[in-house]
Each structure stands twice: as structure tokens, then as C-alpha cells.
Amino acid sequence: MHKPANNDFPILHQLRERWSPRAFSSRPVPPESVRSLLEAARWAPSAYNTQPWRFIIAVREQSEAEFESALACINEYNRGWATAAPILLFAVAETHFENRSVNRHAFHDSGQAIAGLTVQATALGLYVHQMAGILIDEIRQTYSLPAGFEPVCGAAIGYLGEADNLADDLKQKELAPRARRPLSETVFSASWGQSAAL
Ligand SMILES: Cc1cc2nc3c(=O)[nH]c(=O)nc-3n(C[C@H](O)[C@H](O)[C@H](O)COP(=O)(O)O)c2cc1C
Numbered sequence: 172m173h174k175p176a177n178n179d180f181p182i183l184h185q186l187r188e189r190w191s192p193r194a195f196s197s198r199p200v201p202p203e204s205v206r207s208l209l210e211a212a213r214w215a216p217s218a219y220n221t222q223p224w225r226f227i228i229a230v231r232e233q234s235e236a237e238f239e240s241a242l243a244c245i246n247e248y249n250r251g252w253a254t255a256a257p258i259l260l261f262a263v264a265e266t267h268f269e270n271r272s273v274n275r276h277a278f279h280d281s282g283q284a285i286a287g288l289t290v291q292a293t294a295l296g297l298y299v300h301q302m303a304g305i306l307i308d309e310i311r312q313t314y315s316l317p318a319g320f321e322p323v324c325g326a327a328i329g330y331l332g333e334a335d336n337l338a339d340d341l342k343q344k345e346l347a348p349r350a351r352r353p354l355s356e357t358v359f360s361a362s363w364g365q366s367a368a369l
Pocket of ligand 1: 301304305349
């Protein structure tokens, strides 16, 4: 499967090639690649350099039991396909600054960290499928999250698998073309809705 962006203007190779598969290969990810993914996330920018992100990772090859615990923190729909991935990851954000005021950029910055991880993954031939469909309370309990930390999203990470191994409805989605709203409806100038002349 190859589903590059149908981009209107030139973009980096990794941004063009990245997409979110549901068919993963069981092929393990080398530990040095795992370290590079997390290192890429670590070097994301953040408001006041607070680095609100934390990550919980479960590598099937390292611990089947930990992988199963992580899988139990994902909703049923996502569990159906994410179970094939060799790595599951949760991003968790620290929601307040040290002075106890709310860090309204905590989720934003955690998202930036995941974006960096995703680009690094693409460069390593890996794929990341992020998941909003996670079980927040289950994550809190399973990993004993301290107060002030909020699960942001999950991600299945691994090498690409065969779409033919997916159930029919998922296979259809896997094969469907990717789409994006055009820049003319996304980037405004003088007033809301007025397309910027790029
Ligand atoms: C924060 C976030 C949450 C997502 N949640 C889910 C999810 O729970 N289940 C799912 O199948 N896909 C999920 N996705 C994947 C999106 O549907 C996907 O990124 C989008 O359709 C664009 O496709 P592409 O990533 O292949 O370009 C999520 C993506 C993001 C960034």
C-alpha cells in the first residue's frame, strides 16, 4: 500500500508519504528505532519549554502482558485493528504549569511532540496511527496517572501490513483515497472566510 498525499504544492517527502494505516505487520521494530521516535518527540517545541508531554509505551516483543494491558485501554473499534501493531503508545499531558496556572498549550504541545514522532517514523519506514478512541479512566487506573496529568491520545506504531488481512469495512477505509480541505478554505486573510492570496 502506498497512499501519498495528493499535495497541491511541494512538501517534504516524509509529510507526503505519511498516512494512518490500520493494517500493521507483526514485524518487530528495532529498539534503536523506538529510541529515535521518542527522541524526535522529546525535541518538540513547547510553551516556555515546559515539555508537558509524557509517553507510555508497550512493545509487544518486550512484554506480552504489558501490551495486553495497553490494548485494554483502547476502545473496542480501535482494538480490532491496533492489536496487530507491535507497539502501542499513549501521550499524556501535564495540564498545569509549576505555578499551578492552567497550561492551555499542554495538548497542543503534546500534539507537536507526536507530530515529530510521526515524521521520524516515516523516515524510518514506520507508520503511526493515532487514536482518539482510548479509554481515559482505564489509562488513569492502569498506569496510576498522578493528578494533573491527562491522557491525550493513543497511537499504534509499526511497519505496514496487508490490507487483505483487515475485515471488509476496515479494508474499504484502508483503500479509500485520502482527502483534505483546500488551502483556499483553510487560510484566511482580512476577515474570516476570506481566502488569503497565497
Ligand atoms: C488525534 C487523532 C485521533 C484519531 N483517532 C482515531 C481513532 O480513534 N480511530 C481511527 O481509526 N483513526 C483515528 N485517527 C486517524 C484519522 O482518522 C486520520 O489521521 C485521518 O483520517 C487522516 O488520514 P491520514 O492520517 O491517513 O492522512 C486519529 C487521528 C488523530 C490525529
